[in-house]
Amino acid sequence: MNLAWDPPFFIPLLIAIFLTYLCSKNQLVQISALGSLWNGFLVFLQLALLLIYTVDQPFWIALPTFLLFIGIELTRLIGGRRLTSLTNELNVFAEQREHFNETFRIVRSERHEFLKHVSSIHFMLENNQNAEAKNYLNELVSGYEETNLSIKGERGVVAGVLHQMYRRAQKAGISIVYDLDIPLSSLPLSDKKVVTLVGNLLSNSIDACEEWQRHYQKQAQISLQFYKRSGLNLLICKNHSLPIPTSILDELFQTYGKTTKSGSHEGLGTKLIQDIVDENQGFLDFIYKEEEFTVKIKIPAIR
Structure with missing residues (x-):
């Protein structure tokens, strides 16, 4: 018809x-x-x-x-x-494996060289070279501190991403501080989810700080805090950031394609963070004030 x-x-x-x-x-x-x-x-x-x-x-x-x-x-x-x-997941897995292997290689290398450093310090002390021994020890502790901040109590892949992000920030001249009362691996999430959550938080922070440094020609700062209070895991990430348009802030963690970064970034990280928080009955809040961007995540401490 x-x-x-x-x-x-x-x-x-x-x-x-x-x-x-x-x-x-x-x-x-x-x-x-x-x-x-x-x-x-x-x-x-x-x-x-x-x-x-x-x-x-x-x-x-x-x-x-x-x-x-x-x-x-x-x-x-x-x-x-x-x-x-699927392609992105495969790339992330390959990147995580590379981070883990690199962290493991560094730990093995430091362990291998440890006795040599002790012997050098012992020789200096025997020869009353106290000042030289002190300077040498300070340099040695500074180098070990970088690795220790990343691997202290963490499972392999989580330690890998923390160490990689720490080195990336240091290479870019960004001051980065990990203030972790308990290991991030204690989050009631799979290793994959922890790496996605923390990796995206730190990667976004580093990108924002790099742009801020290029604009102001000053050192930017990042801090990552993690502690447990009253049955809640609290994860707080702060970083310097250039002004963010209100239109982007309003939908930053709600939809794909929203990003504070310039260039060809796809804006996937913030939505992935929000998805993980929602999947675990958590709460995410963020504040941008006086060129500082703060993300606060609360996740119930229940496995």
Whole structure:
């Protein structure tokens, strides 16, 4: 049965394009994740379906064809999003493994050299070189402090990400302080979630501090605090930051694509942080005041 009014073929085409645009606008990733081969194949199917509208067709044929066109586009977008998610997880796993291996290598190296350092200090003391021994010991303790801050009581992958972020901040000339009453590994989360949570917090802080330092030509600061009070795990991260537009602050931890950083950043980290907090019945609050950005996370201390 035909409609009383038979619309021109380009009207469904415009509707299809508009709906496709709305779908793609709300997606996390670009459709290019599927690659040119699969995208080309799906586009070919869609073009074939559009050819149906060039001829006069009854409504009961035109409508399913139109819905099939939209279905193909949704499949492409959702498939691209899933593929990108898996790729990102694989990259994160590879990065975590690299951090863990690097931390383990440093610990082994320090352990291997420890007796040599003790022998050197012993020789200096025997020869009444007290000042030289003191300076040498201060340098030695300073070097060990960096590793100790990261691995003290932490499980392997968590220690790895803490150590990597500490070294990254030091390399950028940023002052970074870990004030951890208890190990971050004691959070009631899997190692993967702890690494994602802490890694994104510190990575965002370092990025913001780097921009702040370039603007003011002064040293920026980061502090990460973690302690337990009244059955709650409290994680607080503070860092210097350039002014953040209100439009970004309003949705910073709520949607993908919102970022305080310039360049090609995708704005994934803040939403991933919020998702982990929500999954564990936690609470997240943040404050930006006088060019200091503070994130406070509360997670019930229940496994």
